[in-house]
Amino acid sequence: MSLFEKLKAANQKDWHDYTHHRFVEELGAGSLSEKAFRHYLVQDYLFLIHFSRAYALAIYKADSLEMMRSAKNNLSMIMDTEMELHVGFCAKWGISRDEMEKAQEDRPNMAYTRYVLERGMAGDLLDLLTALAPCVVGYGEIGKRLAAECNLDNNPYRSWVEEYASDGFQQATRTAIAQLDALAEEATPKRFERLARIFGDATRLEVGFWQMGLDAAR
Amino acid sequence: MSLFEKLKAANQKDWHDYTHHRFVEELGAGSLSEKAFRHYLVQDYLFLIHFSRAYALAIYKADSLEMMRSAKNNLSMIMDTEMELHVGFCAKWGISRDEMEKAQEDRPNMAYTRYVLERGMAGDLLDLLTALAPCVVGYGEIGKRLAAECNLDNNPYRSWVEEYASDGFQQATRTAIAQLDALAEEATPKRFERLARIFGDATRLEVGFWQMGLDAAR
Amino acid sequence: MSLFEKLKAANQKDWHDYTHHRFVEELGAGSLSEKAFRHYLVQDYLFLIHFSRAYALAIYKADSLEMMRSAKNNLSMIMDTEMELHVGFCAKWGISRDEMEKAQEDRPNMAYTRYVLERGMAGDLLDLLTALAPCVVGYGEIGKRLAAECNLDNNPYRSWVEEYASDGFQQATRTAIAQLDALAEEATPKRFERLARIFGDATRLEVGFWQMGLDAAR
Amino acid sequence: MSLFEKLKAANQKDWHDYTHHRFVEELGAGSLSEKAFRHYLVQDYLFLIHFSRAYALAIYKADSLEMMRSAKNNLSMIMDTEMELHVGFCAKWGISRDEMEKAQEDRPNMAYTRYVLERGMAGDLLDLLTALAPCVVGYGEIGKRLAAECNLDNNPYRSWVEEYASDGFQQATRTAIAQLDALAEEATPKRFERLARIFGDATRLEVGFWQMGLDAAR
Numbered sequence: 001m002s003l004f005e006k007l008k009a010a011n012q013k014d015w016h017d018y019t020h021h022r023f024v025e026e027l028g029a030g031s032l033s034e035k036a037f038r039h040y041l042v043q044d045y046l047f048l049i050h051f052s053r054a055y056a057l058a059i060y061k062a063d064s065l066e067m068m069r070s071a072k073n074n075l076s077m078i079m080d081t082e083m084e085l086h087v088g089f090c091a092k093w094g095i096s097r098d099e100m101e102k103a104q105e106d107r108p109n110m111a112y113t114r115y116v117l118e119r120g121m122a123g124d125l126l127d128l129l130t131a132l133a134p135c136v137v138g139y140g141e142i143g144k145r146l147a148a149e150c151n152l153d154n155n156p157y158r159s160w161v162e163e164y165a166s167d168g169f170q171q172a173t174r175t176a177i178a179q180l181d182a183l184a185e186e187a188t189p190k191r192f193e194r195l196a197r198i199f200g201d202a203t204r205l206e207v208g209f210w211q212m213g214l215d216a217a218r
Numbered sequence: 219m220s221l222f223e224k225l226k227a228a229n230q231k232d233w234h235d236y237t238h239h240r241f242v243e244e245l246g247a248g249s250l251s252e253k254a255f256r257h258y259l260v261q262d263y264l265f266l267i268h269f270s271r272a273y274a275l276a277i278y279k280a281d282s283l284e285m286m287r288s289a290k291n292n293l294s295m296i297m298d299t300e301m302e303l304h305v306g307f308c309a310k311w312g313i314s315r316d317e318m319e320k321a322q323e324d325r326p327n328m329a330y331t332r333y334v335l336e337r338g339m340a341g342d343l344l345d346l347l348t349a350l351a352p353c354v355v356g357y358g359e360i361g362k363r364l365a366a367e368c369n370l371d372n373n374p375y376r377s378w379v380e381e382y383a384s385d386g387f388q389q390a391t392r393t394a395i396a397q398l399d400a401l402a403e404e405a406t407p408k409r410f411e412r413l414a415r416i417f418g419d420a421t422r423l424e425v426g427f428w429q430m431g432l433d434a435a436r
Numbered sequence: 437m438s439l440f441e442k443l444k445a446a447n448q449k450d451w452h453d454y455t456h457h458r459f460v461e462e463l464g465a466g467s468l469s470e471k472a473f474r475h476y477l478v479q480d481y482l483f484l485i486h487f488s489r490a491y492a493l494a495i496y497k498a499d500s501l502e503m504m505r506s507a508k509n510n511l512s513m514i515m516d517t518e519m520e521l522h523v524g525f526c527a528k529w530g531i532s533r534d535e536m537e538k539a540q541e542d543r544p545n546m547a548y549t550r551y552v553l554e555r556g557m558a559g560d561l562l563d564l565l566t567a568l569a570p571c572v573v574g575y576g577e578i579g580k581r582l583a584a585e586c587n588l589d590n591n592p593y594r595s596w597v598e599e600y601a602s603d604g605f606q607q608a609t610r611t612a613i614a615q616l617d618a619l620a621e622e623a624t625p626k627r628f629e630r631l632a633r634i635f636g637d638a639t640r641l642e643v644g645f646w647q648m649g650l651d652a653a654r
Numbered sequence: 655m656s657l658f659e660k661l662k663a664a665n666q667k668d669w670h671d672y673t674h675h676r677f678v679e680e681l682g683a684g685s686l687s688e689k690a691f692r693h694y695l696v697q698d699y700l701f702l703i704h705f706s707r708a709y710a711l712a713i714y715k716a717d718s719l720e721m722m723r724s725a726k727n728n729l730s731m732i733m734d735t736e737m738e739l740h741v742g743f744c745a746k747w748g749i750s751r752d753e754m755e756k757a758q759e760d761r762p763n764m765a766y767t768r769y770v771l772e773r774g775m776a777g778d779l780l781d782l783l784t785a786l787a788p789c790v791v792g793y794g795e796i797g798k799r800l801a802a803e804c805n806l807d808n809n810p811y812r813s814w815v816e817e818y819a820s821d822g823f824q825q826a827t828r829t830a831i832a833q834l835d836a837l838a839e840e841a842t843p844k845r846f847e848r849l850a851r852i853f854g855d856a857t858r859l860e861v862g863f864w865q866m867g868l869d870a871a872r
Contacts, residue, residue: 049719053340056713056722059729060771061558063630065703065755068710072733075713079726101719107426110419111329117714118332121339122271122497124560185626194499201328208325267501274504277492277511278553279776281848283485283537286492290515293495297508319501335496340715342778403844412717489776543862546855547765550772557775637764644761 003184003195004133004177010196014203018134019142023210028146030155032213037157039216041090043109043209045100048086050113052078054120054132061125070179077172089159108212112205119198126183130195133176134202139164140173221402221413222351222395228414232421236352237360241428246364248373250431255375257434259308261327261427263318266304268331270296272338272350279343288397295390307377326430330423337416344401348413351394352420357382358391439620439631440569440613446632450639454570455578459646464582466591468649473593475652477526479545479645481536484522486549488514490556490568497561506615513608525595544648548641555634562619566631569612570638575600576609657838657849658787658831664850668857672788673796677864682800684809686867691811693870695744697763697863699754702740704767706732708774708786715779724833731826743813762866766859773852780837784849787830788856793818794827 008015026032058071087097120128143164152158226233244250276289305315338346361382370376444451462468494507523533556564579600588594662669680686712725741751774782797818806812
């Protein structure tokens with residue numbers, strides 16, 4: 001059982017609340033309000049900026065060249081690929097890069113990104129990767145499930161689902177799991193308690209992120 | 219005009235939303251639901267832990283022994299005095315120290331404390347003190363105003379108001395303003411933009427903190 | 437065997453080079469050049485400033501109120517007690533506080549303090565305490581040994597030796613060892629490798645600190 | 655006058671000691687001992703690892719996407735290009751990658767890299783870029799001067815000089831100067847004092863780095 005699986009098992013309810021949030025279910029069903037989705041999209045762009053900073057922090061925190069290079073790949077994937085994909089994706093919804101860069105960060109967005117950055121700074125690389133894991137692996141899990149379970153034919157959010165169900169993104173989740181496992185030897189029982197708390201906190205903050213989308217549409 | 223006054227002037231609406239939040243007004247009127255207040259009290263204890271960490275960070279960030287000692291005074295005031303006052307205060311409401319230490323941090327609480335810690339780490343001491351200011355000075359301003367405006371005779375929250383209106387706390391707010399002013403020479407127009415954004419973000423996160431109390435009572 | 441003892445055992449040669457450095461031996465024999473000692477004293481004052489910052493960082497990094505309070509005690513001991521003792525001690529050697537505060541940090545001094553601060557930031561609390569340990573425990577060990585082995589009757593450095601051999605300082609070393617042991621469960625074999633490297637680096641940098649004194653007198 | 659020029663002007667003597675160090679002059683004359691150069695080469699590889707970490711920190715510290723991308727370019731240049739060039743260069747001197755990765759960091763090397771990382775963490779991006787500048791710009795200045803002044807025909811260190819005199823590296827120094835200038839508005843008189851101290855410290859630590867090479871050959 002991978003360290004990731006153990007962390008998930010220690011936070012089952014929160015993990016389910018996150019990966020089966022109403023926002024997610026409505027996304028899969030195609031019934032999500034456009035206003036909720038658009039708010040989410042803009043916030044997600046700002047999120048990616050701070051997620052890039054978190055991987056930069058992982059490079060700084062890494063203890064070996066190998067781990068530095070691995071974190072640098074994550075950084076490049078976000079800054080060179082994902083952010084540009086996001087801009088292209090948003091353009092189709094009529095949201096410009098400029099509009100996103102000028103948008104104000106919503107509080108649940110700030111809550112999650114700053115928690116990851118702060119926990120990662122206060123702890124070591126393993127704490128940081130643990131705080132990052134719910135996002136990467138959770139999105140992969142959500143994308144894969146929705147692609148398998150939902151009829152996406154007339155779903156306006158189809159390309160969102162397909163992006164996270166794609167081979168490329170599924171590979172990224174496997175990398176994140178492997179990065180955690182490379183440090184799993186350090187997860188002694190006492191240390192695991194701390195890691196499980198971080199994982200749980202980050203998962204609850206992801207729940208808040210989805211909820212932010214729904215709240216924006218109320 | 220102090221740097222603090224300029225920061226406040228640049229964020230007038232957010233500052234008003236924070237210092238005149240419904241939670242605050244109901245506190246002054248004595249009409250706040252006890253459930254909201256109790257949730258706030260427990261979260262505020264957890265808040266003080268991270269606020270202590272923020273002043274520890276200020277010691278680390280300080281560039282002179284004088285500023286280190288000043289931040290150390292803040293740290294001691296919180297860890298040696300305020301937290302014990304808080305425990306005593308909560309005991310009167312039937313909330314034990316143990317209950318508070320085991321409570322789960324609510325997301326808007328995490329949002330504010332982690333923002334302060336993260337911004338303070340990414341920037342320098344001036345950024346950190348700017349992120350801290352809305353809390354210290356805002357509470358002083360709220361306490362003073364409510365003590366002056368409200369009839370506290372039968373207000374169950376009277377001692378809360380009196381604590382923040384007290385000479386001791388008012389002195390602490392003047393110190394926080396003076397700490398900022400000691401670095402005000404560095405607030406060039408461009409730098410001020412960044413500081414005003416930090417101050418505004420922190421103020422909005424304080425709004426979220428009050429709202430968290432009300433939401434808990436819904 | 438305490439974690440500290442294990443770390444020392446993994447770095448025996450460096451530990452011996454540090455605790456039996458020529459500077460130390462000459463200090464015990466009373467034959468150390470006054471110029472070397474005076475240079476050391478001034479640099480040690482600047483060292484204490486950064487060591488205070490390192491304990492402030494430990495408060496920020498601590499995961500529990502108990503560990504925060506423990507690190508805060510260290511911080512207070514240095515800033516409120518040791519630094520004032522140092523100023524008083526130096527006054528007897530004709531070195532004023534002002535002279536020390538204006539002195540330029542020597543490179544081996546910077547090397548050690550910045551290493552501790554950087555390693556402590558990149559890693560977690562256990563890494564930080566490991567980087568701090570050689571100083572606190574090493575000085576205690578040196579003071580105790582010199583007090584037992586040397587005839588201090590006409591030794592001009594007698595009060596230096598007695599300070600570090602004193603009950604108060606010996607207690608501080610036991611606290612540092614206990615702080616490490618409180619986290620020893622986390623020292624898995626892989627983690628221990630990293631910790632032993634940190635401990636060894638810090639010890640070698642202490643060797644450089646003594647050598648700095650001798651070099652100043654050449 | 656660029657901010658860099660002002661910082662240099664405030665540290666003229668240290669800057670001259672660094673850029674005209676005996677190690678540098680002997681490198682240009684081709685008279686440097688091979689032992690000194692080889693020690694320098696191995697340490698410089700370890701240096702690049704921590705310099706990469708410093709640019710990762712700059713990404714984390716950056717306040718705008720533009721500055722993040724700029725720091726990411728620096729990071730990629732070091733990790734993807736310079737380190738590989740270095741490995742190739744060292745291979746010609748019979749030094750393998752493995753030998754470099756296993757080498758122990760020499761104290762003057764640790765002193766400089768950890769100072770940059772620590773100062774950059776305690777301060778903000780401008781402090782970090784100021785601590786980084788002496789390396790990048792100084793090497794460019796040294797390379798250019800030696801290429802112009804020295805007859806490199808039979809100089810065994812010719813390719814070292816040509817690397818730092820090359821258009822590519824000269825462009826990198828201009829970028830570093832421009833990155834500082836982009837933040838120059840923040841360099842108020844008081845702030846400049848702090849920046850000049852950081853620049854001076856970093857420059858003195860570069861002097862120590864050259865001296866480390868000579869000392870290794872004694």
